[in-house]
Amino acid sequence: xxxxRRAAGVSNGSLYHHFPxxxxxxxxxxxxxxxxxxxxxxxxxxxxxxxPLAAEAGVRALVSAHLEWVVAQPQAAAVLHRLRHTPAVAExxxxxxxRNAGALAVLGAWMRSRVEAGELADLPLPVWVALVFAPALxxxxxxxxxxxxxxxxxxxxxxxxxxxxxxxx
Numbered sequence: 413x414x415x416x417r418r419a420a421g422v423s424n425g426s427l428y429h430h431f432p433x434x435x436x437x438x439x440x441x442x443x444x445x446x447x448x449x450x451x452x453x454x455x456x457x458x459x460x461x462x463x464p465l466a467a468e469a470g471v472r473a474l475v476s477a478h479l480e481w482v483v484a485q486p487q488a489a490a491v492l493h494r495l496r497h498t499p500a501v502a503e504x505x506x507x508x509x510x511r512n513a514g515a516l517a518v519l520g521a522w523m524r525s526r527v528e529a530g531e532l533a534d535l536p537l538p539v540w541v542a543l544v545f546a547p548a549l550x551x552x553x554x555x556x557x558x559x560x561x562x563x564x565x566x567x568x569x570x571x572x573x574x575x576x577x578x579x580x581x
Contacts, residue, residue, distance in 0.1 A: 435500035442495045443508065445488040450515040452481040457522045464522055467531030471544060471579060472572040478548050479563050479571070486561045493552050516541075533581050543578035547571055 431437035456473035458464055465473060482489045495501050501508065516537065523540055526532040535543070548571050555561040 435503060438495060438498065438500035439504040439507075441491055442501050443504070443511065445485075445491040446508065446511055448485065448488050449481060449492060450511070452485070453477045454515060454518050457518070464525060467526040467529070468576055468580070470522065470526065471532075471576045474544060475548060475572040475575045476568065478545060479568050482548075482552055482555055483561050483563060486556055489552060489561075490556050493556065530581060533579050535579065540579055544575045547574060 431440060453474065456465075456477035457470050464470070519541070520537045523532060523537065527534045532540075551571075555563055
């Protein structure tokens with residue numbers, strides 16, 4: 413907490429007023445990173461005019477948005493990757509679950525519309541999310557060890573190809 417206080421340039425009273433415990437500080441940092449991740453990811457489902465993308469374009473855009481976010485926001489990506497299984501984050505699961513539920517609702521509505529249009533396989537949302545994101549999420553730790561993180565274009569394309577093939581009708 414002392415390192416955070418010094419880095420933020422605030423008094424002990426200010427820090428402990430907002431974050432009385434280290435777990436509360438961890439939760440706030442995690443929640444902020446998660447919100448930024450959702451803000452980067454969800455716009456990938458629509459074009460510049462707000463029109464929902466077709467299935468293949470949307471799946472590829474989601475994978476691309478994740479990869480771009482890891483490269484552009486390595487500290488926030490590291491927070492999500494490293495803290496998601498900590499006791500402090502688990503303790504805040506109801507609040508974090510609500511934030512994820514909102515993002516999953518947007519993603520699920522887009523997915524269902526594409527299933528109804530015959531553009532996507534009809535899969536349960538958790539399976540769909542795993543098929544689209546799990547390979548990139550699994551590789552995130554390795555990319556974050558690079559300074560700065562780097563994901564070659566060919567690998568980006570292959571991950572998007574794999575995601576699309578996994579959920580195509």
